[in-house]
Amino acid sequence: xxxxxxxxxxxxxxxxxxxxxxxxxxxxxxxxxxxxxxxxxxxxxxxxxxxxxxxxxxxxxxxxxxxxxxxxxxxxxxxxxxxxxxxxxxxxxxxxxxxxxxxxxxxxxxxxxxxxxxxxxxxxxxxxxxxxxxxxxxxxxxxxxxxxxxxxxxxxxxxxxxxxxxxxxxxxxxxxxxxxxxxxxxxxxxxxxxxxxxxxxxxxxxxxxxxxxxxxxxxxxxxxxxxxxxxxxxxxxxxxxxxxxxxxxxxxxxxxxxxxxxxxxxxxxxxxxxxxxxxxxxxxxxxxxxxxxxxxxxxxxxxxxxxxxxxxxxxxxxxxxxxxxxxxxxxxxx
Amino acid sequence: xxxxxxxxxxxxxxxxxxxxxxxxxxxxxxxxxxxxxxxxxxxxxxxxxxxxxxxxxxxxxxxxxxxxxxxxxxxxxxxxxxxxxxxxxxxxxxxxxxxxxxxxxxxxxxxxxxxxxxxxxxxxxxxxxxxxxxxxxxxxxxxxxxxxxxxxxxxxxxxxxxxxxxxxxxxxxxxxxxxxxxxxxxxxxxxxxxxxxxxxxxxxxxxxxxxxxxxxxxxxxxxxxxxxxxxxxxxxxxxxxxxxxxxxxxxxxxxxxxxxxxxxxxxxxxxxxxxxxxxxxxxxxxxxxxxxxxxxxxxxxxxxxxxxxxxxxxxxxxxxxxxxxxxxxxxxxx
Numbered sequence: 226x227x228x229x230x231x232x233x234x235x236x237x238x239x240x241x242x243x244x245x246x247x248x249x250x251x252x253x254x255x256x257x258x259x260x261x262x263x264x265x266x267x268x269x270x271x272x273x274x275x276x277x278x279x280x281x282x283x284x285x286x287x288x289x290x291x292x293x294x295x296x297x298x299x300x301x302x303x304x305x306x307x308x309x310x311x312x313x314x315x316x317x318x319x320x321x322x323x324x325x326x327x328x329x330x331x332x333x334x335x336x337x338x339x340x341x342x343x344x345x346x347x348x349x350x351x352x353x354x355x356x357x358x359x360x361x362x363x364x365x366x367x368x369x370x371x372x373x374x375x376x377x378x379x380x381x382x383x384x385x386x387x388x389x390x391x392x393x394x395x396x397x398x399x400x401x402x403x404x405x406x407x408x409x410x411x412x413x414x415x416x417x418x419x420x421x422x423x424x425x426x427x428x429x430x431x432x433x434x435x436x437x438x439x440x441x442x443x444x445x446x447x448x449x450x451x452x453x454x455x456x457x458x459x460x461x462x463x464x465x466x467x468x469x470x471x472x473x474x475x476x477x478x479x480x481x482x483x484x485x486x487x488x489x490x491x492x493x494x495x496x497x498x499x500x501x502x503x504x505x506x507x508x509x510x511x512x513x514x515x516x517x518x519x520x521x522x523x524x525x526x527x528x529x530x531x532x533x534x535x536x537x538x539x540x541x542x543x544x545x546x547x548x549x550x551x552x553x554x555x556x557x558x559x
Numbered sequence: 560x561x562x563x564x565x566x567x568x569x570x571x572x573x574x575x576x577x578x579x580x581x582x583x584x585x586x587x588x589x590x591x592x593x594x595x596x597x598x599x600x601x602x603x604x605x606x607x608x609x610x611x612x613x614x615x616x617x618x619x620x621x622x623x624x625x626x627x628x629x630x631x632x633x634x635x636x637x638x639x640x641x642x643x644x645x646x647x648x649x650x651x652x653x654x655x656x657x658x659x660x661x662x663x664x665x666x667x668x669x670x671x672x673x674x675x676x677x678x679x680x681x682x683x684x685x686x687x688x689x690x691x692x693x694x695x696x697x698x699x700x701x702x703x704x705x706x707x708x709x710x711x712x713x714x715x716x717x718x719x720x721x722x723x724x725x726x727x728x729x730x731x732x733x734x735x736x737x738x739x740x741x742x743x744x745x746x747x748x749x750x751x752x753x754x755x756x757x758x759x760x761x762x763x764x765x766x767x768x769x770x771x772x773x774x775x776x777x778x779x780x781x782x783x784x785x786x787x788x789x790x791x792x793x794x795x796x797x798x799x800x801x802x803x804x805x806x807x808x809x810x811x812x813x814x815x816x817x818x819x820x821x822x823x824x825x826x827x828x829x830x831x832x833x834x835x836x837x838x839x840x841x842x843x844x845x846x847x848x849x850x851x852x853x854x855x856x857x858x859x860x861x862x863x864x865x866x867x868x869x870x871x872x873x874x875x876x877x878x879x880x881x882x883x884x885x886x887x888x889x890x891x892x893x
Contacts, residue, residue, distance in 0.1 A: 246714045252771065366712060373885040374708050375848070377863045378700060378856040380580045382886045437586065437889025506886075507859075508850050516844040517712055525714040525841075549879045551707035552716045552840075555771025 228556050229531060232257035232297035232323070234314060236265055236273055236284065238397055239328050239361075240303035242524035244274045247301060252556045253531060257295030261286045288314065292321035299531050302327035306423045308335055312342045315357060319349050324537075325357040326530045328523060330424035332359025333369070334431045335541050347541040356537035360530050360544055362522040363389060364424030364431070367514070368487050370544045372502040373435040375512050382436055384505040387428075387487045389517075393470045394458035394493030396519055404470040405449060406493045407461045413449045413468050421447050421471040422489055429477050432485055435545050440485075442478035447471060450492040458493040469493045525552070532557060562890050563865060566591035566631035566657070568648060570599055570607055570618065572731055573662050573695075574637035576858035578608045581635060586890045587865060591629030595620045622648065626655035633865050636661035640757045642669055646676045649691060653683050658871075659691040660864045662857060664758035666693025667703070668765045669875050681875040690871035694864050694878055696856040697723060698758030698765065701848070702821050704878045706836040707769040709846050716770055718839040721762075721821045725853060727804045728792035728827030734853065738804040739783060740827045741795045747783045747802050755781050755805040759821055763811050766819055769879050774819075776812035781805060784826040792827040803827045859886070866891060 231253050233244045240260070247253050258270045265273055271280035285291050292300075300318045305311050308331040315332075318325050335343045350357045359365065368387045376382050393404050405413050405420050413420060425445070433440050449468045456463045463469060470492025477485040500517050504510040516522075533547040535557065544550070565587050567578045574594070581587050592604045599607055605614035619625050626634075634652045639645050642665040649666075652659050669677045684691045693699065702721045710716050727738050739747050739754050747754060759779070767774050783802045790797050797803060804826025811819040834851050838844040850856075867881040869891070878884070 249715065362712065370711075370883065371708075373883055374705075376886040377704075377884040378696065378848075378851055378859050379886045380855065380859040380862070381583065435883065435885040435887060437887045508852055508855050510848065510850040512846060512848045514709070514712075514844065514846045516842050518842055521714065521842050522712040525712050528714070529711045545883045545885070548882060549704065549707055549769065550711040551769040551879070552710040552713045553769060553771045 227559065228252050228254045229535065230254050230256045230296065230298045231531060232291060232295055232300045234259045234288065234300050234302040234318065235304035236260040236262070237303060238399065239520065239523055241274060242520055243301050243303055243527050246524045246528040248274060250528065250554055252554055255280065255282065256297050257291040258282055258284045259286065259288045259291050260284055288317050292318065292323060297323050299324045299326060299534060301527055302329065304329070306330045308332060308340060309342055312346060315346055316349065319346065319353050319355055319357065322353050322355060324355045324534050326527050326534055327357070327359050328361045328527055329359050330361070330364055331427060333361070333364035333424055334427040334434070334543055335359065337426055337430045343541065351540045354539045356534050356539055356542045358530055358534050358537070358542050358547065360526055362517055362519055362526055364428045365544055366526050367500045367517050369428040369431040371500065371512065371514065372432050373545065375502050375504055375510055376436060379504055379510055380507040382504055382506040384483070385432060385485045386503045388501045389489045390495050390498050391491045391519060392493065392495045392498045393491050398459060400519065401458065401461060401493065404491050405468040406458060406470055407463045408468045410449055410451065410468060417447065421473055422491060425473055425475045425487055425489060429475050429485060429487055431543055431545065433477055438479060438484060440477040440479060442481065443475060445475045447473050450490065456494055463493065529553070561893065562586050562588045563869065564588050564590045564630065564632045565865060566625060566629055566634050568593045568622065568634050568636040568652065569638035570594040571637060572733065573854065573857060575608060576854055577635050577637055577861050580858045580862040582608060584862065584888055586888055589614065589616065590631050591625040592616055592618045593620065593622045593625050594618050622651050626652065626657065631657050633658045633660060633868060635861055636663065638663070640664045642666060642674060643676060646680060649680055650683065653680065653687050653689055653691065656687050656689060658689045658868050660861050660868055661691070661693050662695045662861055663693050664695070664698055664761060667695070667698035667758055668761040668768070668877055669693065671760055671764045677875065685874045688873045690868050690873055690876045692864055692868050692871070692876050692881065694860055696851055696853055696860055698762045699878055700860050701834045701851050703762040703765040705834065705846065705848065706766050707879065709836050709838055709844055710770060713838055713840045713842070713844055715841040716838055718817070719766060719819045720837045722835045723823045724829050724832050725825045726827065726829045726832045727825050730853060732793060735792065735795060735827065738825050739802040740792060740804055741797045742802045744783055744785065744802060751781065755807055756823055756825060759807055759809045759823060763809050763819060763821055765877055765879065767811055772813060772818060774811040774813060776815065777809060779809045781807050784824065790828055797827065863887070
């Protein structure tokens with residue numbers, strides 16, 4: 226029985242949250258931390274995580290040095306959303322023989338699209354015998370793993386609907402800015418390409434993959450949700466007619482028949498935040514989850530995947546490949 | 560890409576349901592069937608499953624012969640609830656190198672109690688390189704896998720409550736008799752040892768196992784639910800004062816603090832049938848599922864575990880060891 230050596234790669238808001246959860250777990254030993262921010266490099270990780278005591282772990286910008294000296298078994302990677310952008314970071318982790326649990330949204334289902342770097346990373350991970358997972362609350366859990374888990378009780382699945390409603394007004398500032406809280410509709414249209422949630426196509430593909438379905442068409446919409454009364458969320462005031470956030474929708478078709486729809490409302494003041502999935506089939510099934518807060522639960526899911534990723538097959542894997550993920554807190558028998 | 564060769568072992572009500580689902584799946588090929596009932600032996604499996612056409616598969620009482628000739632990769636085993644009773648059946652399946660998905664309730668968490676036969680079967684399964692799984696809707700899903708899946712979104716789990724409410728009046732006759740629908744309270748007391756649901760201790764242990772918790776105490780209650788008005792369920796009339804079914808409860812403790820409670824109400828006329836789990840921790844989480852009908856969903860869960868059990872490690876395994884179970888309907892790449 227022994228604890229698992231983990232390291233942190235990326236100490237932004239998500240990485241800090243992940244680090245705090247990892248530190249709280251008796252079966253994990255945090256052994257290293259990487260970030261390139263000048264205000265973090267050289268500082269003690271304990272202080273970066275808001276503790277009043279040192280951990281004796283210095284944050285470094287040199288991933289290679291950290292991986293060589295600290296020898297983590299699993300790296301909790303929380304930097305960017307794009308596979309192309311994180312590829313050099315993932316590559317160096319794999320080369321040091323460590324497994325990866327990443328919150329990079331595109332890694333939640335990396336096989337979507339033809340990206341040579343995905344095949345290259347998969348080959349390298351298989352060669353080195355380590356699993357590389359993309360996860361988080363969304364993508365990674367609420368709109369993909371949960372619907373698939375529900376389908377386990379179905380004799381036949383005809384159609385899957387998934388809804389996620391999040392009150393963006395309760396989230397951290399970067400998230401509010403990401404969904405456009407307070408901007409004008411014109412600004413929303415200009416910034417349309419970079420606004421909203423990243424990961425809906427990945428969740429759609431992960432659900433289809435888990436059902437053995439090959440989608441031959443998808444449709445996607447992204448609309449602003451508009452304020453009809455003045456409101457204030459944290460430091461942001463929203464005048465009537467301005468944007469509160471986003472309503473996104475993606476649908477997957479087989480032979481022109483809609484089979485999966487994922488519907489995400491993420492806006493300030495959204496009433497009744499919750500997650501729900503409805504399966505039409507034999508039998509009809511419905512699940513509702515309350516409490517899946519984005520930041521809090523992304524940190525939880527990432528840390529809870531650490532023990533599972535140790536038992537996963539080598540290569541780029543998805544939540545489908547992992548043994549049942551749970552809040553396991555005991556040392557591993559090995 | 561090829562379909563998976565499966566065989567049926569046991570053609571009672573559950574086995575028949577499992578067989579129908581297996582037949583409906585394009586990625587499964589049903590290759591054999593075993594039952595000892597004289598009215599089934601020698602008949603064509605298609606007719607036993609209610610089809611109007613033959614499948615060319617004769618039901619046999621000789622498991623060894625079926626396994627030798629049909630060479631299934633996975634056997635769907637639905638006979639009895641006791642590990643001791645099913646051990647000889649499981650043993651012969653393992654010896655033929657087939658994997659097992661069994662609805663034997665005690666196999667859902669076989670490590671509970673000191674049973675030499677469990678260690679023996681585990682050793683044999685490891686030696687032969689096959690996984691042996693116990694599952695179903697309950698135990699196997701509603702009161703164990705679902706709570707663990709919910710815990711994946713928790714940073715910290717302090718307490719887990721699970722409720723299952725089933726209207727026994729909507730179930731098949733053997734289930735109604737099993738929970739005592741229509742009997743007197745005196746009869747209930749006499750038959751107490753054999754009445755009610757099998758699997759609550761297994762679910763409790765499976766939840767604790769998935770959280771890495773070692774329980775040092777358990778408490779269990781079983782009470783009849785009494786009719787206060789005359790009612791009729793199928794062929795059974797229930798007079799006021801007689802039994803409608805059961806209310807069972809099991810609790811797990813660590814150092815005298817309750818950490819897990821599973822509460823099961825299975826009685827005729829139970830209002831609002833549903834499943835729910837509540838986790839107290841960081842954050843608090845709540846899930847509710849509607850539609851988990853016992854017989855329909857046990858057949859679904861068992862068949863949906865077939866592809867997952869092919870990818871599981873050898874030995875006696877639980878739902879914790881399987882990759883994410885879903886209603887996967889495509890041929891396997893191998």
